[in-house]
Amino acid sequence: MTKTENLITMDPFLFPYEDWLDCYMDHYRKTKAWILENNRDLSSFACGHLYYGFHETGDGWVYREWAPNAREISLIGDFNQWDRTKHVLRRISGENWELFVPDSGGLPHGSRVKIQVSDGRSRFDRIPLYCRRAVQNTRTYDFDGQIWNPRESFPWTDGNFHFDNQRAPFIYECHIGMSGENEGVSSFSQFTESVLPKIKKLGYTTVQIMAVMEHPYYASFGYQVTNFFAVSSRFGTPEDLKNLVNTAHSMGIAVIMDIVHSHASGNVLEGPACFDGTEDQFFHAGPRGHHPAWGTKLFNYGKPQVIHFLLSNLKFWLEEYHFDGFRFDGVSSMIYRDHALDRTFTGYRDYFSRNTDVEALTYLRLAADLCREVKPGCLLIAEEVSGMPGMALDREHGGIGFDYRLGMGLPDFWIKTIQEKRDEEWNLGLLWHELNQRRPGEKVIAYAESHDQALVGDKTIMFRLAGQEMYWHMDLASRSPVIDRAMALHKMIRLISCSAGGEGYLNFMGNEFGHPDWIDFPREGNSWSYRYACRKWSLADNPELRYQYLRRFDEEMIRLMQDGDILNYPSELLIHDESAKILVFRKGPFLFFFNFHVSSGYTAHIPLGRPGQYRTVLHTDWNIFGGTNINLHEDLPSHGGRDGTFLFPRLGSRSAGVYQEWG
Template sequence: MYSSSALPYATVPFSCNNRSNHKASVNFQGLAKLLPTSAYLGTKKLLGQCSFLSSDMILMHGRVGHEWKISALLEDSDTMSTLEENDETIEEDAEPLGILSLDPGFKAFEDHLRHRFRRYLEQKRLIETYEGSLEEFAQGYLKFGFNKEQDGIVYREWAPAALEAQLIGDFNGWDGSNYQMEKNQYGVWTIKIPDQDGEPAIPNNSRVKFRFKHGNGIWVDRIPAWIKYATVDSTVFAAPYDGVYWDPPPSERYTFKHARPPKPESPRIYEAHIGMSSTEPCVNSYREFADDILPRIKANNYNTVQLMAIMEHSYYGSFGYHVTNFFAVSSRSGTPEDLKYLIDKAHGLGLRVLMDVVHSHASKNFTDGLNGYDVGQSSQDSYFHTGEQGYHKLWDSRLFNYANWEVLRFLLSNLRWWLEEFNFDGFRFDGVTSMLYQHHGVNMSFTGNYNEYFTEATDVDAVVYLMLANNLVHNILPDAIVIAEDVSGMPALGRPVSDGGIGFDFRLAMAIPDKWIDYLKNKKDEEWSMEEILFCLTNRRYTEKCIAYAECHDQAIVGDKTISFLLMDKEMYSGMSCLMDASPTIERGIALHKMIHFITMALGGEGYLNFMGNEFGHPEWIDFPREGNGWSYDKCRRQWNLVDADHLRYKFMNSFDRAMNALDDKFSFLESTKQFVSSANNEDKVIVFERGDLVFVFNFHPEVTYDGYKVGCELPGKYRVALDSDALEFGGHGRVGHDVDHFTSPEGIPGEPETNFNNRPNSFKVLSPARTCVVYQKVEEDLDEHVKEDLEDEVKLPRTDTTAAVVMDHHVPNKDLSLCQEEVGESEVEDTEETEVEDLSRAPQK
């Protein structure tokens, strides 16, 4: 028996991060071996990571425009004046830790878990003391950057390392000599630009920069850190970006028309990249995506869109993960108002919109990135850690110092900005593994042992930030969905902050695509293990929800292959026409493409994700314009013409994708807590399970069709086909009868589950063709009542609520049942015989 609920404390050892530059990997070694921990860091008063704090280190905090305060953090001090009066309250608040009751494995690490929870409470209390509330703290964009105030525009920038500073731009001919800024004692520079003749002195959509002199006596120009828009001169090769003052008049501002759609219990997510969404070899726009692509997503019955590469990034080929300007939309695809149009259009279609947010690292660009503010100062005065600790060696990017007050303000405000200014409905946090550990997951082998998660290697500062972030997002938008991309399987990542968890709603089930890639690359079909597949799909932590996916953007980048390309390779160029017979490669490829995606959706989690184009088996890989390909956009687009062509077989995979989403829309099986796997037969290559009240039958055998295959189920009654991958409309052969009634037979002795068939009290028989998946739904009985009574009297059914099993003519009858000659319509009725005989319920046909 296999059941997800049978492994309540299973670890989640993911096989590796799918991004090519992430070297984390795992080797599962069973449930965690609980060992003593030495992960308690520092004293209970400590706010920063103890190994990075000296006795004289200070933390700056305060509300902009209010009295600024500093608070000394003494590593070994018994007192901390700013929190002393609230210390007892924090102790009381920190006492409950709900996650301890969920997993006995946490007990050995209780000190570490309580330490980080108390650190979270202390940081939150500090913010509330000096900023009013976490929500107020996260409105830094109302003070920093450019903001209209009475009779002028006020610009503020945090740059403690600067000795002098000026504001320059188109508005003053890039001459800052008359626009000197003033610095307060906490490193915040301020200038007010008075209005001219009642109009803002800085025109909308005009370029601006922050010019400052640092310790070497050198003046440098940087894009304001809180800039809302940044553009580049596309006529100049490798030109740096410029900050743009964005404040359009009311007549040019986009006004949202549609309310947010209700939060789905089970997100069916369509992951999309705006720039590469066009059929043409170009960068697509927000408005074209809204008008052309969103209707496709809606038509395929997704309920959520996840947008990549929205935050400005100067290098297009980074897929949006080397962010340069955190508050600015990517200008390649349009303006902030254009993005608002897209999100509002999605909401009008009933689609929720998530943003791929990157707070795990930042671009190391100096001229147009946040890194330009690092001029050799201490980490306390920088957004980033100093030295090697401040660089991600594999990603070639900068790493944030999450213990820094202004970093917290910057990142938390960034989340609130995207939620409130653009009406995003939540986030997918990228690179969470890198944030959680000092080693960033590089060259680590995560086995699932709890000592890998709760040690000195854990970056508690980053964990506290993530707890604050999730608390903030859900306070601002209770219906928000926040997803973590974590390859390590950090326990309690998906538990509420109030329970001592990190607070994410979902985690990505990152082991699943790796399993499929391994099988497709390294195993023959007959070598596929049903037990391995099943374990991979169901190995997730109890009470922590997962988003399952067979492939995402990671598998589509150059140097890798999508599932369709692994299955069909070069024959995708010549064998996809419906005007010719499908080759064995194409037959196999389309069949397995449907099965792999569907079993991943149906058994792998509480939500599902698909990357743009994979729903119809988009050929080839993604290769962004670069010097190595002659700056070509040819493989940085989506060929929608392939799925739109009625004579090509891509339409079959797309139709099945639409149908499996519609199945969840109708039956809500993804949100059902009932998930029971009754059979994973490696000899037959068949997996049978129930999700909700649906019965799923997956036959992965490359050749054998089973006629009269016996499947177990919980509920008695009549079943019919709800979805069939072998249907003609999905490119199949139409071998399964959709109008056939499958009546259940009772199994075993009532009250003795061990006597049941595959641990199920009822069963029925099906036709299961090779390489197909069929879903059965229970339907209302339509036999007349007097016919039911006659059947019960004649056949002497052991249960009054269960009809006899009805086997249609194409089924081979079970030898352990004696066939009753009483005819009911066109069906043959079987009675149960109370003698033990050989079970020949599987009758293979080739």
């Protein structure tokens, strides 16, 4: 059986598209054979960062660049007083350039550098493509490359850290710059010292860091990258980032990064855009090379040099910074020529047409292959909204090779439901469908909200539920039915999303305790304010405020999910009562009982098929979570007859309980 046949066996609805699947797979095989040529494997191919850029030798430095359209290149910087005639590169092949800088005129650590490129018509300055660091010029506000070669290498101590990607990941999504309490840009060091311990206490197993690669426009959230091999200097030094990863590993926490290979900044002064004077060196020429919604440049995944650059970038981050995997951003934009803009995918034919970018699909397959070669067991997540078949299946099943796809429909469902429906109108059948919508055999990272749902113009779930009442009635002394409802639903939404929405779970920092406000980075429209670009951790630390209850619930929820290995069990629906607003489902030895009714309690007779005993292991209405029920871990004797039907305690309105079989 071929790999394509494996995929069709798992999903028979793909049978009419077998020829398309074979075409996609053949393109991948041929491209892989073409780019490897004399290389043993992808890992030995993806070494651009070891050849290009700056490399110290025994008697000086070698600097190389790929610039096929250049007619002349010179290296300039403070090391040579920005003299454009002293250090001229020589062409060593049709497209590659090289310069040797002897020790006598060497490149000291911290030197600022650029190159001047001539294409025969004009001269222009660029930052070397493989620079490990780029820093902003305080006088001109553009960026310079920087030689980064500290005397001592970083002392890694994480050799014994092992990330088991067979266990469900619980991901804490973070942005370093906005992770501080104070208004301003926080740093890697501050995050390591102040935020990592919070993540450890909450029980999350994986940190996902946004905006790692250098991006001049801070408000882009890190998604308009210029310098693909440089750590964003606004957060600290490369060693600061390495210390963050090393410290997380010492806590048993894996670290993955948002990798942006779907597009690049159009800035010509800093990044690969028009690096050698042509728009098609790395990107498609003309309209195809321009993203109409993002205003960014789009890679040409059909060029071997582009594949080489991007695969080398993946290997660099895995090896140099010990990252444990990637969340690939904007995958849907990559794999469709119309970038999936304003499209609803309603049938299989939407995946198989001339609109599908076969070269992008091939690149993603190669990227997954490379990551497995370099770091077996690394975690790969696709931000892919269309549902492309096979995205989160391994190669043996004919898949593209990712471990998970993000369950992006679930947060959209919550927004639409909260915003457009009265509580009495919530459709639990649609909710259950959304929670369990999967491609056959593929795993999903579930989440109720991420950074996307909190950006300016939008709201967090807690803010949608509570509105301005959050500003006045989150203290313990206040009595507010609006806050009571918001807290009850916030806990229920997170519990059902986490338990039934996927095989992994994600939370954006601060949302576990219902962080108020939206996210808004400094920009002209808000007078360059950092007011909404920080995290108010002290709200959850304040014993006089209710935020503590939401954080404590999240901590206990994550602990239970991990200890019980709950996400590795399939979901079995036992009761769906739309009029009573009840959902009851089983996952292994655990029962989940949700009552979304606005006022009525419910007593459930649940047919479980066998006698036994159950213990309450989590309840949203326990008083330690701000509720009214003080009973903890009560044991429930078997009330079942021979048919194994159990009578469970009455569950109050807007509450949920988790019960574990025991004894």
